[in-house]
């Protein structure tokens with residue numbers, strides 16, 4: 610039987626190092642994230658924000674150190690089961706409609722069918738649901754890709770530059786969604802250069818400026 614992911618999870622990183630292409634990109638990264646908390650990850654281009662998020666998601670191996678979920682119980686330490694990474698690629702199949710794309714992801718995440726409409730509404734996509742994804746604008750594609758957060762039902766949201774291409778209203782809608790997710794016990798880490806207004810969020814910097 611499949612064990613449901615526990616909803617309230619936090620995260621602890623201890624002296625984490627991550628390499629890409631044989632080069633150490635991140636070294637000695639330590640941080641904590643409590644359930645209900647949002648962390649903004651800042652840093653210059655190439656500083657390692659995406660690398661950090663992908664390592665937390667379990668999509669990149671850790672060279673040294675430790676990444677652990679907290680508050681998840683000893684039987685629930687698989688990060689892939691608890692974290693959803695929404696990256697630069699929207700992963701849409703262009704020939705499928707928006708709703709069909711969401712249905713594909715819902716199946717992947719074993720989400721109830723009702724969550725498809727919930728996700729469409731959450732990203733203001735109901736009026737575009739029957740459009741082929743190929744016809745969406747860049748910002749609309751981005752919003753469609755972000756529905757994976759809602760569809761996954763996972764507690765730890767990892768958002769990589771979610772503000773890219775989306776307008777101010779959509780960004781406000783997204784930050785509201787993140788806040789509501791954290792109010793329910795979830796947690797979020799957002800890699801961003803700017804524009805995200807979440808007054809309760811903490812910020813950390815990766816890269817050379819981190820020690821400045």
Ligand SMILES: Nc1ncnc2c1ncn2[C@@H]1O[C@H](COP(=O)(O)OP(=O)(O)OP(=O)(O)O)[C@@H](O)[C@H]1O
Nearest residue numbers: 629630634652653654655656657658659660661800
């Ligand atoms: N597949 C890869 N193989 C080798 N090196 C990589 C790979 N992807 C990224 N890198 C390198 O890792 C470093 C960190 O990249 P990363 O994408 O994590 O930075 P970032 O802080 O997210 O940057 P940006 O603000 O531009 O999105 C960069 O120097 C980059 O060249």
